[in-house]
Amino acid sequence: xxxxxxxxxxxxxxxxxxxxxxxxxxxxxxxxxxxxxxxxxxxxxxxxxxxxxxxxxxxxxxxxxxxxxxxxxxxxxxxxxxxxxxxxxxxxxxxxxxxxxxxxxxxxxxxxxxxxxxxxxxxxxxxxxxxxxxxxxxxxxxxxxxxxxxxxxxxxxxxxxxxxxxxxxxx
Numbered sequence: 001x002x003x004x005x006x007x008x009x010x011x012x013x014x015x016x017x018x019x020x021x022x023x024x025x026x027x028x029x030x031x032x033x034x035x036x037x038x039x040x041x042x043x044x045x046x047x048x049x050x051x052x053x054x055x056x057x058x059x060x061x062x063x064x065x066x067x068x069x070x071x072x073x074x075x076x077x078x079x080x081x082x083x084x085x086x087x088x089x090x091x092x093x094x095x096x097x098x099x100x101x102x103x104x105x106x107x108x109x110x111x112x113x114x115x116x117x118x119x120x121x122x123x124x125x126x127x128x129x130x131x132x133x134x135x136x137x138x139x140x141x142x143x144x145x146x147x148x149x150x151x152x153x154x155x156x157x158x159x160x161x162x163x164x165x166x167x168x169x170x171x
Contacts, residue, residue, distance in 0.1 A: 010059065042114065047156055049096055051160060080118045087113045091109050105150070108143055
């Protein structure tokens with residue numbers, strides 16, 4: 001029963017992240033850098049690293065990226081998002097284990113590393129290292145969006161943890 005509950009919770013996280021991604025795609029914001037967006041779905045990832053194991057968070061991210069990519073994107077968006085998502089989860093998990101970083105700090109690192117992962121893959125795919133010129137804008141964007149997502153996740157974590165404990169007690 002515990003396993004089924006965990007799978008159901010992971011499926012709900014994927015669904016919430018998909019809703020966030022879809023709503024975000026409806027907001028016509030142009031930051032001047034191709035593909036740059038707020039990354040509201042990363043709220044699920046940042047929150048997930050605090051109550052799921054690393055393989056489970058990675059699975060949620062991969063499922064979200066694949067489903068959103070197939071529904072609303074294309075093959076290239078999937079490749080870029082997978083690179084950014086996986087790198088950001090690994091960096092955030094590492095910083096969480098090191099201790100001394102707040103949820104906001106970890107989220108900022110996740111936002112920055114997500115953009116770096118996408119930039120690395122984009123440079124490889126288009127075989128043009130001049131994409132590095134986007135790095136300053138991406139670092140600023142990752143810091144700002146990571147900060148905002150971190151603030152939101154800091155507010156949500158106590159609620160999510162309380163609900164997770166409550167749901168496990170009913171098993």
